[in-house]
Amino acid sequence: MGKTKNIQSLERAFSILELFEQTNKKMSVKEISTALDLSKSTVFGLINTLSNLGYLMQDSETLKYNLGFKVLSLGNAVSSNDILAKVADRCLQPVSDKFQETTLCVVEENGYVVYIGKTESSSSIVLKTRIGTKKELYCTGVGKCYLAFMPQEYTQKMLSKSLEPKTENTITNIEKMYSELSLIQKNGYAFDNEEYENGIACVAVPVFDKSKRIISAISLTGPTFRIKELDLNEIVLSLKEAANNISKNLMV
Amino acid sequence: MGKTKNIQSLERAFSILELFEQTNKKMSVKEISTALDLSKSTVFGLINTLSNLGYLMQDSETLKYNLGFKVLSLGNAVSSNDILAKVADRCLQPVSDKFQETTLCVVEENGYVVYIGKTESSSSIVLKTRIGTKKELYCTGVGKCYLAFMPQEYTQKMLSKSLEPKTENTITNIEKMYSELSLIQKNGYAFDNEEYENGIACVAVPVFDKSKRIISAISLTGPTFRIKELDLNEIVLSLKEAANNISKNLMV
DNA sequence: CCATTCGTACGATAATATAGTATGCAGTTC
DNA sequence: GAACTGCATACTATATTATCGTACGAATGG
Numbered sequence: 001m002g003k004t005k006n007i008q009s010l011e012r013a014f015s016i017l018e019l020f021e022q023t024n025k026k027m028s029v030k031e032i033s034t035a036l037d038l039s040k041s042t043v044f045g046l047i048n049t050l051s052n053l054g055y056l057m058q059d060s061e062t063l064k065y066n067l068g069f070k071v072l073s074l075g076n077a078v079s080s081n082d083i084l085a086k087v088a089d090r091c092l093q094p095v096s097d098k099f100q101e102t103t104l105c106v107v108e109e110n111g112y113v114v115y116i117g118k119t120e121s122s123s124s125i126v127l128k129t130r131i132g133t134k135k136e137l138y139c140t141g142v143g144k145c146y147l148a149f150m151p152q153e154y155t156q157k158m159l160s161k162s163l164e165p166k167t168e169n170t171i172t173n174i175e176k177m178y179s180e181l182s183l184i185q186k187n188g189y190a191f192d193n194e195e196y197e198n199g200i201a202c203v204a205v206p207v208f209d210k211s212k213r214i215i216s217a218i219s220l221t222g223p224t225f226r227i228k229e230l231d232l233n234e235i236v237l238s239l240k241e242a243a244n245n246i247s248k249n250l251m252v
Numbered sequence: 253m254g255k256t257k258n259i260q261s262l263e264r265a266f267s268i269l270e271l272f273e274q275t276n277k278k279m280s281v282k283e284i285s286t287a288l289d290l291s292k293s294t295v296f297g298l299i300n301t302l303s304n305l306g307y308l309m310q311d312s313e314t315l316k317y318n319l320g321f322k323v324l325s326l327g328n329a330v331s332s333n334d335i336l337a338k339v340a341d342r343c344l345q346p347v348s349d350k351f352q353e354t355t356l357c358v359v360e361e362n363g364y365v366v367y368i369g370k371t372e373s374s375s376s377i378v379l380k381t382r383i384g385t386k387k388e389l390y391c392t393g394v395g396k397c398y399l400a401f402m403p404q405e406y407t408q409k410m411l412s413k414s415l416e417p418k419t420e421n422t423i424t425n426i427e428k429m430y431s432e433l434s435l436i437q438k439n440g441y442a443f444d445n446e447e448y449e450n451g452i453a454c455v456a457v458p459v460f461d462k463s464k465r466i467i468s469a470i471s472l473t474g475p476t477f478r479i480k481e482l483d484l485n486e487i488v489l490s491l492k493e494a495a496n497n498i499s500k501n502l503m504v
Numbered sequence: 505c506c507a508t509t510c511g512t513a514c515g516a517t518a519a520t521a522t523a524g525t526a527t528g529c530a531g532t533t534c
Numbered sequence: 535g536a537a538c539t540g541c542a543t544a545c546t547a548t549a550t551t552a553t554c555g556t557a558c559g560a561a562t563g564g
Contacts, residue, residue: 004543006300006301008552009259009261010265011301013265014307029511029512030509039553040511041512044511048256052258053262057338063511066334067329067331069339071329072327072332074323075323075326075327077276077319078319078320086321087321256512257551261522281543290522290523291522292541300543
């Protein structure tokens with residue numbers, strides 16, 4: 001955040017757009033000017049510009065204004081993964097700091113988890129995982145979170161392929177997997193006990209949107225011996241708190 | 253459109269946002285200032301404000317900027333029906349004028365068509381139909397368009413209830429309905445021959461989005477004797493052209 | 505038919521956005 | 535490792551520009 005002063009006309013213009021967002025109805029010049037305590041002519045100047053640019057539109061009968069199509073097309077251009085990564089970063093850094101380990105943030109794409117965010121503590125051993133890495137669902141903590149909290153039909157589809165062993169701990173038996181998933185559903189977290197890579201363990205929890213659909217998963221990941229030294233309950237609590245914060249921060 | 257001069261800082265701020273929309277990548281202050289031919293300090297002032305307001309966000313490592321989450325939440329607040337109605341109005345007015353009849357624009361909601369837009373010609377007899385009116389799918393031209401071009405499973409669901417006769421022309425036989433729908437699919441338009449109300453006829457065509465899903469239906473509607481005096485082919489052509497224009501105008 | 509209300513236009517003024525300059529940081533080159 | 539380069543950001547003077555009061559015309563209501 002810079003200390004430079006904000007441009008007044010911009011602040012006002014966006015407060016108008018946000019007013020429409022909040023009230024969710026068409027408004028007249030007068031209504032806006034009283035709602036924001038600005039002079040009618042100032043509001044008209046702003047509104048008129050916003051309309052000419054397509055961010056507002058005017059009903060030709062009532063002369064009232066409403067959000068325009070440009071707002072929609074701008075919204076479509078936003079990479080929601082970028083935003084998720086940004087928010088996750090802010091919420092997960094404290095977790096990294098507390099346990100002195102790496103945290104990861106993933107989203108599911110076409111049957112894989114994709115790493116979109118990562119925070120490290122000063123002292124944490126650097127993991128090889130890079131942003132953009134893809135991994136299968138069945139053999140990672142975050143992947144198992146997705147399997148546990150996705151709609152059932154997707155889970156079945158994802159588990160229809162054979163479960164290749166990555167280590168001797170990888171769950172390859174489909175029935176064992178389903179009981180693992182119901183355990184995850186019950187507890188609200190997944191534990192990856194060296195199922196993808198020897199020596200690496202992780203604790204993972206799901207992140208939900210407002211309608212309780214899973215939109216991401218986050219994890220605390222590190223060398224097994226160090227993860228097992230930590231208090232599992234504390235990790236889970238911290239991760240769940242972070243997941244809640246992410247959810248909240250995503251719905252403005 | 254007012255003749256009042258646009259507010260410069262607003263125009264510039266939104267040209268920055270639109271630049272991100274077009275290029276679809278993170279950009280530095282320098283890149284933006286050269287792309288838009290504005291001084292670096294001006295751009296910084298704008299960007300800084302946009303960032304503080306949440307419409308841009310800065311990557312803490314690269315210091316580059318990208319669209320922020322507020323853009324998303326604004327986009328979610330837009331009523332796409334409003335925009336459709338607005339665009340439809342612009343595209344349908346010429347059709348009204350040409351045939352001197354009323355045009356209507358509908359969307360489907362929970363098994364009904366809802367009238368969201370309407371244009372009239374100076375001389376057209378005023379129809380009772382008001383914005384917001386709901387009608388069943390099987391007995392209207394626009395509704396039959398939806399039935400013909402929706403995914404099959406929806407069509408079957410919609411037609412599982414009994415088809416109550418509204419007039420003596422209402423199609424109540426399910427097999428007759430299915431042959432009517434395949435005719436509509438073949439021709440690309442639907443004709444409502446007083447199936448909802450005696451004395452009223454209409455010609456309707458579907459409106460598709462970029463992935464060819466039906467998102468709306470539009471019609472020319474009027475007293476049967478007048479509609480039948482007109483050249484059906486010409487009406488269909490005009491409506492299809494309007495439908496195409498609507499589609500194009502919705503994807504910016 | 506007058507009174508009121510509202511959207512829009514206009515113009516004077518002062519506030520404000522602008523652009524030039526300055527600073528400081530990070531990476532690069534020799 | 536020092537000097538150089540390129541960049542983001544801060545500062546400041548100035549003139550442009552956003553703002554607000556005023557005004558007009560159209561629509562509405564009593």
